[in-house]
Amino acid sequence: MGVLCDPPTIENSSKETAEQYAKEKSTILSLIEQKAKMTMEVFNQCKNIKCKPIAGALYAFPRVLLPNSVIKAARESGQEPCEYFCKAMLEETGIVTVPGCGFGQEPGTYHFRVSLLIWNLEEFAKVLETMKNFINKYFETHK
Numbered sequence: 001m002g003v004l005c006d007p008p009t010i011e012n013s014s015k016e017t018a019e020q021y022a023k024e025k026s027t028i029l030s031l032i033e034q035k036a037k038m039t040m041e042v043f044n045q046c047k048n049i050k051c052k053p054i055a056g057a058l059y060a061f062p063r064v065l066l067p068n069s070v071i072k073a074a075r076e077s078g079q080e081p082c083e084y085f086c087k088a089m090l091e092e093t094g095i096v097t098v099p100g101c102g103f104g105q106e107p108g109t110y111h112f113r114v115s116l117l118i119w120n121l122e123e124f125a126k127v128l129e130t131m132k133n134f135i136n137k138y139f140e141t142h143k
Contacts, residue, residue, distance in 0.1 A: 032058065035116040035124055042128040047139040058117050061100065064110045070142050082110040085138075093134050095127060 006012065008021045036054035043051035043062045051062035066074075066081050074084030082099040089097055089112075100111025114131075118124075 031121060032116055034121060036060070038125065039114070039116060039128060042132050046132050046135040049135055054116070059113050059115055061103070061111050061113050064100075064112060066110050067139075067142055080110075082112060085110065086112050088138060089131070089134055092138075093130050095131060095134075 007025075008018045010018050036057070039060045040051045040054055043049045043060065048065040048067075049062050050065070051060060054060050064082065064085055066085060070084065071081045074081040077084065079087070080099060080101040082101050082105070086097045086099045089095055097112040097114050100109075100113060103111070103113065105111050116124075
């Protein structure tokens with residue numbers, strides 16, 4: 001924890017340590033930035049999904065435009081529509097997302113949250129592709 005509060009510099013550690021810290025920090029931040037851009041681009045290619053640019057965040061929070069039939073089915077099953085959607089994604093793909101209703105979304109809007117931290121870039125791209133395929137298939141069958 002100390003390294004976060006007082007990161008290594010040439011003044012308080014060796015030159016090699018300070019350089020290694022700066023390199024690792026830059027690599028991590030660059031990877032998160034790549035994932036954020038990739039996530040926004042992939043979600044905005046999906047049917048019924050709107051994703052704003054992700055800046056300074058470790059999560060994406062795309063909006064899901066659910067048809068009335070899905071909203072009705074969710075309510076009849078005693079679930080929030082965003083929970084219903086996330087559960088369908090989990091059951092179909094094994095990918096865990098968090099329903100937006102737990103984050104104070106505006107009434108009448110539906111979202112889900114997905115982390116940008118979990119996978120390396122290649123694995124993350126595969127997960128996004130799986131999500132995109134699920135979403136597009138879901139909205140073909142739920143119009």
